[in-house]
Amino acid sequence: MSDNRIRLRRLFKPCRGWVIAVPLLWLTLFFLLPFGIVLKISLSEAAISVPPYSAIFDYGRETLNIVLTFSNYLFLTTDTLYIAAYWGSVKIALLATVLCLLLGYPMAYAMARAPMRWQLVLLLLVMLPSWTSFLIRVYAWMGILSNNGLINNTLIWLGWIDSPIRMLNTNFAVILGIVYAYLPFMVLPLYANLTRLDTSLLEAASDLGSRKLNTFFTVTLPLSKGGIIAGSMLVFIPAVGEYVIPELLGGPNTVMIGKVLWEEFFHNRDWPVASALAMVMLAILIIPIALFHRYQSRELEE
Protein backbone atom coordinates (compact mmCIF):
# COMPACT_ATOMS: atom_id res chain seq x y z
CA MET A 1 0.00 0.00 0.00
CA SER A 2 1.41 3.38 -0.96
CA ASP A 3 2.10 6.22 1.46
CA ASN A 4 -0.49 8.27 -0.32
CA ARG A 5 -3.15 5.68 0.24
CA ILE A 6 -2.43 5.66 3.95
CA ARG A 7 -2.50 9.44 4.12
CA LEU A 8 -5.75 9.46 2.20
CA ARG A 9 -7.26 7.18 4.80
CA ARG A 10 -6.01 9.36 7.65
CA LEU A 11 -7.34 12.53 6.07
CA PHE A 12 -10.75 10.96 5.66
CA LYS A 13 -10.83 10.00 9.33
CA PRO A 14 -12.73 12.96 10.84
CA CYS A 15 -15.70 12.88 8.52
CA ARG A 16 -15.51 9.13 8.00
CA GLY A 17 -17.86 8.32 10.86
CA TRP A 18 -20.53 10.70 9.59
CA VAL A 19 -20.28 9.52 6.02
CA ILE A 20 -20.81 5.95 7.16
CA ALA A 21 -23.50 6.78 9.72
CA VAL A 22 -26.00 8.58 7.48
CA PRO A 23 -26.76 5.82 4.94
CA LEU A 24 -26.31 3.09 7.55
CA LEU A 25 -28.84 4.66 9.93
CA TRP A 26 -31.38 5.43 7.22
CA LEU A 27 -31.30 1.93 5.78
CA THR A 28 -31.33 0.30 9.22
CA LEU A 29 -34.37 2.31 10.26
CA PHE A 30 -36.35 1.99 7.02
CA PHE A 31 -35.20 -1.34 5.64
CA LEU A 32 -33.87 -3.65 8.36
CA LEU A 33 -35.97 -2.66 11.37
CA PRO A 34 -39.32 -3.11 9.53
CA PHE A 35 -38.57 -6.83 9.11
CA GLY A 36 -38.31 -7.12 12.89
CA ILE A 37 -41.72 -5.52 13.18
CA VAL A 38 -43.21 -7.87 10.59
CA LEU A 39 -41.82 -10.78 12.59
CA LYS A 40 -43.31 -9.39 15.78
CA ILE A 41 -46.76 -8.88 14.28
CA SER A 42 -46.71 -12.32 12.69
CA LEU A 43 -46.50 -13.63 16.26
CA SER A 44 -49.48 -11.64 17.53
CA GLU A 45 -53.17 -12.33 17.30
CA ALA A 46 -55.59 -10.66 14.96
CA ALA A 47 -58.01 -8.39 16.80
CA ILE A 48 -60.80 -6.05 15.88
CA SER A 49 -59.09 -2.82 16.77
CA VAL A 50 -56.91 -0.09 15.30
CA PRO A 51 -54.34 -1.37 14.34
CA PRO A 52 -55.91 -4.81 13.90
CA TYR A 53 -53.68 -7.00 16.07
CA SER A 54 -53.17 -7.66 19.76
CA ALA A 55 -50.18 -6.42 21.71
CA ILE A 56 -47.39 -8.88 22.41
CA PHE A 57 -45.92 -6.97 25.32
CA ASP A 58 -48.21 -6.20 28.16
CA TYR A 59 -47.30 -4.49 31.45
CA GLY A 60 -49.62 -5.75 34.14
CA ARG A 61 -49.09 -5.85 37.92
CA GLU A 62 -45.45 -4.89 37.59
CA THR A 63 -44.67 -7.87 35.42
CA LEU A 64 -43.97 -7.92 31.75
CA ASN A 65 -46.14 -10.46 30.00
CA ILE A 66 -45.08 -11.60 26.58
CA VAL A 67 -47.68 -13.43 24.60
CA LEU A 68 -46.38 -15.07 21.45
CA THR A 69 -48.81 -16.80 19.13
CA PHE A 70 -47.61 -19.28 16.59
CA SER A 71 -51.16 -19.91 15.43
CA ASN A 72 -50.66 -17.76 12.30
CA TYR A 73 -47.88 -20.01 11.08
CA LEU A 74 -49.86 -23.13 11.98
CA PHE A 75 -52.82 -21.66 10.13
CA LEU A 76 -50.71 -21.37 6.98
CA THR A 77 -50.02 -25.10 7.05
CA THR A 78 -53.64 -26.11 7.65
CA ASP A 79 -55.14 -24.23 4.73
CA THR A 80 -54.03 -25.77 1.45
CA LEU A 81 -54.55 -22.43 -0.34
CA TYR A 82 -51.35 -21.03 1.11
CA ILE A 83 -49.18 -24.03 0.31
CA ALA A 84 -50.61 -24.07 -3.21
CA ALA A 85 -49.86 -20.35 -3.52
CA TYR A 86 -46.22 -20.74 -2.46
CA TRP A 87 -45.74 -23.71 -4.75
CA GLY A 88 -47.53 -21.97 -7.63
CA SER A 89 -45.42 -18.82 -7.26
CA VAL A 90 -42.12 -20.70 -7.21
CA LYS A 91 -43.17 -22.81 -10.20
CA ILE A 92 -44.31 -19.86 -12.31
CA ALA A 93 -41.30 -17.73 -11.35
CA LEU A 94 -38.90 -20.56 -12.13
CA LEU A 95 -40.43 -21.23 -15.53
CA ALA A 96 -40.45 -17.52 -16.39
CA THR A 97 -36.80 -17.20 -15.30
CA VAL A 98 -35.71 -20.09 -17.52
CA LEU A 99 -37.57 -18.62 -20.50
CA CYS A 100 -36.07 -15.19 -19.80
CA LEU A 101 -32.60 -16.73 -19.73
CA LEU A 102 -33.15 -18.65 -22.96
CA LEU A 103 -34.22 -15.46 -24.73
CA GLY A 104 -31.98 -13.03 -22.86
CA TYR A 105 -28.68 -14.89 -23.13
CA PRO A 106 -28.49 -14.92 -26.96
CA MET A 107 -29.60 -11.28 -26.96
CA ALA A 108 -26.85 -10.25 -24.55
CA TYR A 109 -24.34 -12.34 -26.49
CA ALA A 110 -25.23 -10.65 -29.80
CA MET A 111 -25.02 -7.22 -28.12
CA ALA A 112 -21.59 -7.94 -26.67
CA ARG A 113 -20.34 -9.09 -30.08
CA ALA A 114 -21.87 -6.16 -32.00
CA PRO A 115 -19.61 -3.37 -33.35
CA MET A 116 -18.62 -0.92 -30.61
CA ARG A 117 -20.64 2.01 -31.99
CA TRP A 118 -23.81 -0.12 -31.97
CA GLN A 119 -23.48 -1.42 -28.43
CA LEU A 120 -24.68 1.70 -26.60
CA VAL A 121 -27.69 2.04 -28.91
CA LEU A 122 -28.63 -1.61 -28.43
CA LEU A 123 -28.23 -1.34 -24.67
CA LEU A 124 -30.47 1.74 -24.56
CA LEU A 125 -33.03 -0.02 -26.79
CA VAL A 126 -33.21 -3.00 -24.43
CA MET A 127 -33.38 -0.87 -21.29
CA LEU A 128 -35.80 1.79 -22.58
CA PRO A 129 -38.99 -0.25 -22.01
CA SER A 130 -38.06 -0.73 -18.35
CA TRP A 131 -37.91 3.05 -17.88
CA THR A 132 -41.47 3.52 -19.12
CA SER A 133 -44.23 2.15 -16.94
CA PHE A 134 -44.30 -1.41 -15.64
CA LEU A 135 -48.06 -1.21 -15.13
CA ILE A 136 -48.69 0.00 -18.65
CA ARG A 137 -46.46 -2.67 -20.20
CA VAL A 138 -48.45 -5.37 -18.41
CA TYR A 139 -51.66 -3.63 -19.47
CA ALA A 140 -50.54 -3.75 -23.12
CA TRP A 141 -50.87 -7.54 -23.04
CA MET A 142 -54.48 -7.34 -21.83
CA GLY A 143 -55.50 -5.81 -25.16
CA ILE A 144 -53.45 -8.33 -27.13
CA LEU A 145 -54.46 -11.54 -25.35
CA SER A 146 -58.13 -11.00 -24.50
CA ASN A 147 -60.89 -13.00 -26.19
CA ASN A 148 -61.66 -10.16 -28.58
CA GLY A 149 -58.06 -9.02 -28.54
CA LEU A 150 -55.58 -8.58 -31.33
CA ILE A 151 -54.34 -12.18 -31.58
CA ASN A 152 -57.77 -13.81 -31.46
CA ASN A 153 -59.27 -11.29 -33.88
CA THR A 154 -56.44 -11.83 -36.33
CA LEU A 155 -56.68 -15.62 -36.14
CA ILE A 156 -60.46 -15.53 -36.65
CA TRP A 157 -60.08 -13.07 -39.54
CA LEU A 158 -57.56 -15.43 -41.15
CA GLY A 159 -60.06 -18.23 -40.66
CA TRP A 160 -57.64 -20.38 -38.68
CA ILE A 161 -59.94 -20.66 -35.69
CA ASP A 162 -63.70 -20.30 -35.25
CA SER A 163 -63.96 -19.32 -31.62
CA PRO A 164 -61.39 -17.34 -29.64
CA ILE A 165 -58.69 -19.18 -27.71
CA ARG A 166 -58.68 -18.26 -24.05
CA MET A 167 -55.30 -16.69 -23.35
CA LEU A 168 -55.91 -13.84 -20.92
CA ASN A 169 -56.52 -14.89 -17.31
CA THR A 170 -54.41 -18.02 -17.60
CA ASN A 171 -51.05 -19.06 -16.18
CA PHE A 172 -49.66 -18.77 -19.70
CA ALA A 173 -50.46 -15.05 -19.72
CA VAL A 174 -48.82 -14.61 -16.30
CA ILE A 175 -45.59 -16.29 -17.44
CA LEU A 176 -45.59 -14.28 -20.67
CA GLY A 177 -46.13 -11.10 -18.67
CA ILE A 178 -43.24 -11.87 -16.31
CA VAL A 179 -40.87 -12.69 -19.18
CA TYR A 180 -41.89 -9.49 -20.94
CA ALA A 181 -41.62 -7.23 -17.91
CA TYR A 182 -38.35 -8.63 -16.54
CA LEU A 183 -36.40 -9.36 -19.77
CA PRO A 184 -34.31 -6.13 -19.59
CA PHE A 185 -33.16 -7.05 -16.06
CA MET A 186 -31.95 -10.41 -17.36
CA VAL A 187 -30.11 -8.93 -20.35
CA LEU A 188 -28.32 -6.11 -18.48
CA PRO A 189 -26.09 -8.18 -16.12
CA LEU A 190 -25.48 -10.79 -18.83
CA TYR A 191 -24.34 -8.10 -21.25
CA ALA A 192 -22.12 -6.48 -18.59
CA ASN A 193 -20.55 -9.88 -17.96
CA LEU A 194 -20.11 -10.90 -21.60
CA THR A 195 -18.45 -7.61 -22.66
CA ARG A 196 -15.72 -8.25 -20.10
CA LEU A 197 -15.08 -11.70 -21.49
CA ASP A 198 -11.52 -12.03 -22.68
CA THR A 199 -11.83 -12.73 -26.42
CA SER A 200 -8.28 -14.10 -26.60
CA LEU A 201 -9.54 -17.15 -24.71
CA LEU A 202 -12.04 -17.80 -27.50
CA GLU A 203 -9.32 -17.35 -30.12
CA ALA A 204 -7.08 -19.74 -28.24
CA ALA A 205 -9.86 -22.32 -28.14
CA SER A 206 -10.52 -21.97 -31.86
CA ASP A 207 -6.77 -22.11 -32.63
CA LEU A 208 -6.65 -25.36 -30.75
CA GLY A 209 -9.35 -26.70 -33.04
CA SER A 210 -12.39 -26.35 -30.81
CA ARG A 211 -15.66 -26.03 -32.66
CA LYS A 212 -17.76 -22.90 -32.06
CA LEU A 213 -20.49 -24.68 -30.11
CA ASN A 214 -17.95 -26.61 -28.08
CA THR A 215 -16.08 -23.39 -27.24
CA PHE A 216 -19.34 -21.83 -26.13
CA PHE A 217 -20.17 -24.62 -23.69
CA THR A 218 -16.64 -25.08 -22.33
CA VAL A 219 -15.36 -21.47 -22.26
CA THR A 220 -18.06 -18.79 -22.62
CA LEU A 221 -20.85 -20.35 -20.58
CA PRO A 222 -18.75 -21.18 -17.48
CA LEU A 223 -17.13 -17.72 -17.54
CA SER A 224 -20.51 -15.99 -17.66
CA LYS A 225 -21.80 -17.85 -14.60
CA GLY A 226 -21.83 -14.65 -12.53
CA GLY A 227 -24.01 -12.85 -15.07
CA ILE A 228 -26.38 -15.81 -15.31
CA ILE A 229 -26.81 -15.92 -11.52
CA ALA A 230 -27.34 -12.15 -11.21
CA GLY A 231 -29.80 -11.99 -14.11
CA SER A 232 -31.75 -15.04 -12.95
CA MET A 233 -32.03 -13.74 -9.39
CA LEU A 234 -33.13 -10.30 -10.62
CA VAL A 235 -36.02 -12.07 -12.37
CA PHE A 236 -36.81 -14.96 -10.03
CA ILE A 237 -36.93 -13.21 -6.64
CA PRO A 238 -39.28 -10.32 -7.52
CA ALA A 239 -41.38 -12.66 -9.70
CA VAL A 240 -42.12 -14.94 -6.71
CA GLY A 241 -43.73 -12.03 -4.87
CA GLU A 242 -45.29 -10.46 -7.96
CA TYR A 243 -48.74 -8.95 -7.43
CA VAL A 244 -49.59 -6.79 -10.46
CA ILE A 245 -49.03 -9.43 -13.17
CA PRO A 246 -51.17 -12.24 -11.65
CA GLU A 247 -53.83 -9.68 -10.75
CA LEU A 248 -54.11 -8.27 -14.29
CA LEU A 249 -53.18 -11.24 -16.49
CA GLY A 250 -53.91 -14.19 -14.21
CA GLY A 251 -57.18 -16.00 -13.77
CA PRO A 252 -59.00 -17.85 -11.01
CA ASN A 253 -56.53 -20.73 -11.35
CA THR A 254 -53.54 -18.49 -10.78
CA VAL A 255 -52.68 -18.61 -7.10
CA MET A 256 -49.55 -16.64 -6.35
CA ILE A 257 -48.36 -15.65 -2.93
CA GLY A 258 -48.03 -11.93 -3.63
CA LYS A 259 -51.69 -11.76 -4.58
CA VAL A 260 -52.77 -13.86 -1.58
CA LEU A 261 -50.78 -11.60 0.77
CA TRP A 262 -52.33 -8.49 -0.77
CA GLU A 263 -55.85 -9.88 -0.34
CA GLU A 264 -55.16 -11.05 3.23
CA PHE A 265 -53.96 -7.55 4.04
CA PHE A 266 -56.32 -5.25 2.16
CA HIS A 267 -59.52 -7.31 1.92
CA ASN A 268 -59.48 -9.49 5.03
CA ARG A 269 -57.52 -6.94 7.07
CA ASP A 270 -55.73 -9.85 8.75
CA TRP A 271 -52.37 -8.20 9.40
CA PRO A 272 -50.85 -11.04 11.46
CA VAL A 273 -51.53 -13.66 8.78
CA ALA A 274 -50.22 -11.31 6.07
CA SER A 275 -47.06 -10.81 8.18
CA ALA A 276 -46.62 -14.56 8.62
CA LEU A 277 -47.03 -14.99 4.84
CA ALA A 278 -44.32 -12.37 4.26
CA MET A 279 -41.98 -14.05 6.76
CA VAL A 280 -42.35 -17.47 5.14
CA MET A 281 -41.82 -15.91 1.69
CA LEU A 282 -38.65 -14.27 2.98
CA ALA A 283 -37.47 -17.61 4.36
CA ILE A 284 -37.99 -19.23 0.96
CA LEU A 285 -36.15 -16.42 -0.79
CA ILE A 286 -33.26 -15.98 1.63
CA ILE A 287 -30.93 -18.34 -0.24
CA PRO A 288 -31.57 -16.74 -3.66
CA ILE A 289 -31.12 -13.29 -2.07
CA ALA A 290 -27.83 -14.38 -0.48
CA LEU A 291 -26.65 -15.72 -3.85
CA PHE A 292 -27.50 -12.43 -5.52
CA HIS A 293 -25.82 -10.48 -2.74
CA ARG A 294 -22.61 -12.45 -3.07
CA TYR A 295 -22.42 -11.71 -6.78
CA GLN A 296 -23.44 -8.07 -6.43
CA SER A 297 -21.05 -7.22 -3.59
CA ARG A 298 -18.18 -8.69 -5.58
CA GLU A 299 -19.25 -6.36 -8.38
CA LEU A 300 -19.37 -3.38 -6.04
CA GLU A 301 -16.22 -3.81 -4.05
CA GLU A 302 -13.56 -5.26 -6.28
Place this chain on the structure above:
Amino acid sequence: MRKPSFTTVMLIVGLLFLYLPMVILVIYSFNSSRLVTVWAGFSGRWYIELFRDRQILAAVWTSLRIAFFSASMAVCLGTLAAFVMTRFSRFRGKTVLSSMVTAPLVMPEVITGLSLLLLFVHMAQMVGWPADRGMVTIWIAHTTFCSAYVAVVVASRLREVDLSIEEAAMDLGAGPVKTFFHITLPVISPALAAGWLLAFTLSLDDLVIASFVSGPGATTLPMVVFSSVRLGVSPKINALATLIILAVSLATFLAWYFMRRNEAKRRQAMLQDMTAGR
Protein backbone atom coordinates in the same frame (compact mmCIF):
# COMPACT_ATOMS: atom_id res chain seq x y z
CA MET B 1 -25.09 -11.67 -48.27
CA ARG B 2 -23.82 -13.31 -45.12
CA LYS B 3 -26.31 -15.39 -43.22
CA PRO B 4 -27.10 -13.69 -39.88
CA SER B 5 -26.01 -15.68 -36.85
CA PHE B 6 -28.41 -17.34 -34.43
CA THR B 7 -27.74 -14.79 -31.70
CA THR B 8 -28.37 -11.85 -34.05
CA VAL B 9 -31.72 -13.36 -35.01
CA MET B 10 -32.56 -13.81 -31.33
CA LEU B 11 -31.62 -10.19 -30.61
CA ILE B 12 -33.97 -8.99 -33.34
CA VAL B 13 -36.74 -11.32 -32.10
CA GLY B 14 -36.18 -10.10 -28.53
CA LEU B 15 -36.35 -6.44 -29.55
CA LEU B 16 -39.52 -7.05 -31.56
CA PHE B 17 -40.99 -8.86 -28.55
CA LEU B 18 -40.14 -5.85 -26.35
CA TYR B 19 -41.44 -3.20 -28.73
CA LEU B 20 -44.44 -4.65 -30.60
CA PRO B 21 -46.85 -4.51 -27.62
CA MET B 22 -45.82 -0.91 -27.02
CA VAL B 23 -46.32 0.00 -30.68
CA ILE B 24 -49.78 -1.60 -30.61
CA LEU B 25 -50.59 0.39 -27.47
CA VAL B 26 -49.61 3.62 -29.22
CA ILE B 27 -51.59 2.82 -32.40
CA TYR B 28 -54.78 2.05 -30.49
CA SER B 29 -54.52 5.30 -28.52
CA PHE B 30 -55.59 7.02 -31.77
CA ASN B 31 -58.56 4.73 -32.24
CA SER B 32 -61.88 6.58 -32.18
CA SER B 33 -63.80 3.57 -30.88
CA ARG B 34 -64.22 2.95 -27.18
CA LEU B 35 -63.55 -0.72 -27.85
CA VAL B 36 -59.80 -0.75 -27.86
CA THR B 37 -59.60 -3.87 -29.98
CA VAL B 38 -61.72 -2.74 -32.91
CA TRP B 39 -60.29 -0.12 -35.24
CA ALA B 40 -62.87 2.54 -36.08
CA GLY B 41 -60.81 5.35 -37.53
CA PHE B 42 -58.18 7.87 -36.50
CA SER B 43 -59.02 10.22 -33.66
CA GLY B 44 -57.30 12.25 -30.95
CA ARG B 45 -60.34 12.40 -28.68
CA TRP B 46 -58.81 10.21 -25.96
CA TYR B 47 -56.00 12.71 -25.49
CA ILE B 48 -58.56 15.49 -25.02
CA GLU B 49 -60.45 13.35 -22.51
CA LEU B 50 -57.21 12.53 -20.75
CA PHE B 51 -56.42 16.22 -20.24
CA ARG B 52 -59.97 16.83 -18.98
CA ASP B 53 -59.66 14.11 -16.33
CA ARG B 54 -59.01 16.05 -13.12
CA GLN B 55 -58.32 12.89 -11.11
CA ILE B 56 -55.52 11.80 -13.44
CA LEU B 57 -54.01 15.27 -13.63
CA ALA B 58 -53.98 15.60 -9.85
CA ALA B 59 -52.37 12.17 -9.55
CA VAL B 60 -49.70 13.10 -12.11
CA TRP B 61 -48.81 16.19 -10.09
CA THR B 62 -48.64 14.18 -6.83
CA SER B 63 -46.48 11.51 -8.47
CA LEU B 64 -44.11 14.03 -10.04
CA ARG B 65 -43.54 15.81 -6.73
CA ILE B 66 -42.93 12.55 -4.85
CA ALA B 67 -40.59 11.32 -7.59
CA PHE B 68 -38.61 14.58 -7.61
CA PHE B 69 -38.01 14.61 -3.87
CA SER B 70 -37.41 10.85 -3.65
CA ALA B 71 -34.85 10.93 -6.46
CA SER B 72 -33.03 13.92 -4.95
CA MET B 73 -32.80 12.36 -1.50
CA ALA B 74 -31.91 8.95 -2.96
CA VAL B 75 -28.98 10.50 -4.87
CA CYS B 76 -27.58 11.96 -1.62
CA LEU B 77 -27.98 8.73 0.37
CA GLY B 78 -27.00 6.43 -2.47
CA THR B 79 -23.85 8.42 -3.28
CA LEU B 80 -22.75 8.33 0.36
CA ALA B 81 -23.36 4.57 0.49
CA ALA B 82 -21.46 4.03 -2.78
CA PHE B 83 -18.57 6.16 -1.54
CA VAL B 84 -18.37 4.19 1.69
CA MET B 85 -18.41 0.86 -0.11
CA THR B 86 -15.81 1.68 -2.74
CA ARG B 87 -13.43 4.05 -0.91
CA PHE B 88 -13.41 2.93 2.71
CA SER B 89 -11.47 0.01 4.04
CA ARG B 90 -13.24 -2.61 6.12
CA PHE B 91 -15.18 -1.39 9.12
CA ARG B 92 -17.76 -2.89 11.37
CA GLY B 93 -21.13 -2.77 9.69
CA LYS B 94 -19.78 -2.82 6.14
CA THR B 95 -21.32 -6.22 5.42
CA VAL B 96 -24.62 -5.04 6.88
CA LEU B 97 -24.51 -1.90 4.74
CA SER B 98 -23.68 -3.75 1.54
CA SER B 99 -26.50 -6.25 2.20
CA MET B 100 -28.91 -3.40 2.77
CA VAL B 101 -27.82 -1.84 -0.51
CA THR B 102 -28.21 -4.99 -2.62
CA ALA B 103 -31.28 -6.57 -0.99
CA PRO B 104 -33.79 -3.85 -2.00
CA LEU B 105 -32.86 -4.45 -5.66
CA VAL B 106 -34.56 -7.84 -5.59
CA MET B 107 -36.86 -7.73 -2.56
CA PRO B 108 -40.46 -8.50 -3.59
CA GLU B 109 -42.46 -5.28 -3.40
CA VAL B 110 -45.24 -6.74 -1.28
CA ILE B 111 -42.71 -7.53 1.48
CA THR B 112 -41.10 -4.07 1.37
CA GLY B 113 -44.49 -2.37 1.30
CA LEU B 114 -45.97 -4.39 4.15
CA SER B 115 -42.90 -4.03 6.38
CA LEU B 116 -42.68 -0.26 5.89
CA LEU B 117 -46.37 0.22 6.59
CA LEU B 118 -46.07 -1.77 9.81
CA LEU B 119 -43.06 0.37 10.76
CA PHE B 120 -45.03 3.57 10.20
CA VAL B 121 -48.00 2.26 12.20
CA HIS B 122 -45.62 1.33 15.03
CA MET B 123 -43.85 4.67 14.95
CA ALA B 124 -47.19 6.46 15.06
CA GLN B 125 -48.06 4.50 18.21
CA MET B 126 -44.69 4.97 19.92
CA VAL B 127 -43.64 8.51 19.01
CA GLY B 128 -46.78 9.93 17.45
CA TRP B 129 -45.18 10.39 14.05
CA PRO B 130 -46.20 10.00 11.23
CA ALA B 131 -49.70 10.90 12.42
CA ASP B 132 -51.23 10.19 9.05
CA ARG B 133 -49.77 8.53 6.02
CA GLY B 134 -49.46 10.21 2.67
CA MET B 135 -46.83 11.91 0.58
CA VAL B 136 -44.17 11.93 3.30
CA THR B 137 -44.43 8.20 3.99
CA ILE B 138 -44.34 7.43 0.25
CA TRP B 139 -41.30 9.71 -0.05
CA ILE B 140 -39.48 7.80 2.71
CA ALA B 141 -40.35 4.43 1.16
CA HIS B 142 -39.28 5.48 -2.33
CA THR B 143 -36.08 7.13 -1.10
CA THR B 144 -35.13 3.90 0.65
CA PHE B 145 -35.42 1.55 -2.30
CA CYS B 146 -34.26 4.11 -4.88
CA SER B 147 -31.06 4.87 -2.95
CA ALA B 148 -30.04 1.23 -3.43
CA TYR B 149 -30.27 1.63 -7.20
CA VAL B 150 -28.38 4.95 -7.08
CA ALA B 151 -25.67 3.33 -4.95
CA VAL B 152 -25.12 0.60 -7.53
CA VAL B 153 -24.94 3.08 -10.44
CA VAL B 154 -22.60 5.47 -8.61
CA ALA B 155 -20.39 2.71 -7.18
CA SER B 156 -19.74 1.29 -10.63
CA ARG B 157 -18.58 4.76 -11.74
CA LEU B 158 -16.46 5.31 -8.61
CA ARG B 159 -14.63 2.06 -9.29
CA GLU B 160 -13.63 3.30 -12.73
CA VAL B 161 -12.37 6.69 -11.53
CA ASP B 162 -8.62 6.91 -11.09
CA LEU B 163 -7.89 7.22 -7.38
CA SER B 164 -4.59 8.99 -8.06
CA ILE B 165 -6.35 12.25 -8.99
CA GLU B 166 -7.93 12.39 -5.56
CA GLU B 167 -4.58 11.54 -3.98
CA ALA B 168 -2.87 14.27 -5.99
CA ALA B 169 -5.40 16.85 -4.77
CA MET B 170 -4.74 15.84 -1.20
CA ASP B 171 -0.98 15.96 -1.72
CA LEU B 172 -1.43 19.51 -2.87
CA GLY B 173 -3.12 20.29 0.41
CA ALA B 174 -6.83 19.96 -0.27
CA GLY B 175 -8.87 18.56 2.61
CA PRO B 176 -11.06 15.50 2.16
CA VAL B 177 -14.27 17.51 1.91
CA LYS B 178 -12.76 19.93 -0.61
CA THR B 179 -11.32 17.04 -2.61
CA PHE B 180 -14.71 15.37 -2.67
CA PHE B 181 -16.56 18.45 -3.90
CA HIS B 182 -13.89 19.67 -6.34
CA ILE B 183 -12.49 16.43 -7.74
CA THR B 184 -14.66 13.41 -7.05
CA LEU B 185 -18.08 15.00 -7.53
CA PRO B 186 -17.43 16.50 -10.99
CA VAL B 187 -15.94 13.22 -12.20
CA ILE B 188 -18.90 11.13 -11.08
CA SER B 189 -21.55 13.69 -12.08
CA PRO B 190 -22.76 11.70 -15.14
CA ALA B 191 -23.43 8.75 -12.81
CA LEU B 192 -25.27 11.05 -10.41
CA ALA B 193 -27.49 12.26 -13.26
CA ALA B 194 -28.12 8.70 -14.42
CA GLY B 195 -28.89 7.61 -10.85
CA TRP B 196 -31.27 10.53 -10.33
CA LEU B 197 -33.15 9.76 -13.55
CA LEU B 198 -33.36 6.06 -12.71
CA ALA B 199 -34.67 6.84 -9.22
CA PHE B 200 -37.16 9.32 -10.69
CA THR B 201 -38.63 6.74 -13.09
CA LEU B 202 -38.68 4.04 -10.40
CA SER B 203 -40.58 6.29 -8.03
CA LEU B 204 -43.04 7.39 -10.74
CA ASP B 205 -43.68 3.76 -11.62
CA ASP B 206 -44.19 2.21 -8.21
CA LEU B 207 -47.68 0.91 -7.42
CA VAL B 208 -47.34 -1.79 -4.77
CA ILE B 209 -45.17 -0.06 -2.15
CA ALA B 210 -47.06 3.23 -2.52
CA SER B 211 -50.40 1.40 -2.09
CA PHE B 212 -49.22 -0.01 1.23
CA VAL B 213 -47.71 3.14 2.74
CA SER B 214 -50.10 5.74 1.33
CA GLY B 215 -53.05 7.16 3.19
CA PRO B 216 -56.32 8.63 1.96
CA GLY B 217 -54.61 11.96 1.22
CA ALA B 218 -52.19 10.88 -1.49
CA THR B 219 -53.17 9.04 -4.65
CA THR B 220 -50.34 8.52 -7.10
CA LEU B 221 -50.65 8.03 -10.85
CA PRO B 222 -50.04 4.25 -10.84
CA MET B 223 -52.86 3.85 -8.28
CA VAL B 224 -55.32 5.68 -10.56
CA VAL B 225 -54.14 3.75 -13.61
CA PHE B 226 -54.36 0.45 -11.76
CA SER B 227 -57.90 0.96 -10.51
CA SER B 228 -58.96 1.89 -14.05
CA VAL B 229 -57.08 -0.95 -15.76
CA ARG B 230 -58.50 -3.54 -13.36
CA LEU B 231 -61.94 -2.90 -14.84
CA GLY B 232 -60.68 -3.60 -18.33
CA VAL B 233 -59.01 -1.95 -21.27
CA SER B 234 -59.56 1.80 -21.60
CA PRO B 235 -58.41 4.01 -24.50
CA LYS B 236 -57.66 6.89 -22.14
CA ILE B 237 -54.96 4.74 -20.53
CA ASN B 238 -53.57 4.06 -24.02
CA ALA B 239 -53.27 7.81 -24.56
CA LEU B 240 -51.49 8.19 -21.23
CA ALA B 241 -49.19 5.27 -22.09
CA THR B 242 -48.31 6.92 -25.40
CA LEU B 243 -47.33 10.14 -23.67
CA ILE B 244 -45.17 8.25 -21.14
CA ILE B 245 -43.43 6.26 -23.88
CA LEU B 246 -42.86 9.48 -25.85
CA ALA B 247 -41.34 11.27 -22.85
CA VAL B 248 -39.03 8.39 -21.97
CA SER B 249 -37.93 7.91 -25.58
CA LEU B 250 -37.17 11.62 -25.92
CA ALA B 251 -35.15 11.68 -22.70
CA THR B 252 -33.23 8.55 -23.74
CA PHE B 253 -32.52 10.00 -27.16
CA LEU B 254 -31.19 13.23 -25.65
CA ALA B 255 -29.00 11.27 -23.22
CA TRP B 256 -27.65 9.18 -26.10
CA TYR B 257 -27.04 12.29 -28.23
CA PHE B 258 -25.04 14.05 -25.52
CA MET B 259 -23.07 10.92 -24.67
CA ARG B 260 -22.15 10.48 -28.31
CA ARG B 261 -21.22 14.14 -28.72
CA ASN B 262 -18.97 14.04 -25.64
CA GLU B 263 -17.38 10.89 -26.96
CA ALA B 264 -16.74 12.52 -30.34
CA LYS B 265 -15.28 15.63 -28.67
CA ARG B 266 -12.94 13.52 -26.58
CA ARG B 267 -11.78 11.60 -29.62
CA GLN B 268 -11.26 14.87 -31.50
CA ALA B 269 -9.17 16.30 -28.63
CA MET B 270 -7.14 13.12 -28.45
CA LEU B 271 -6.46 13.22 -32.18
CA GLN B 272 -5.39 16.86 -31.95
CA ASP B 273 -3.06 16.08 -29.06
CA MET B 274 -1.55 13.25 -31.02
CA THR B 275 -0.97 15.29 -34.17
CA ALA B 276 0.39 18.22 -32.14
CA GLY B 277 2.75 15.98 -30.26
CA ARG B 278 4.29 14.49 -33.36
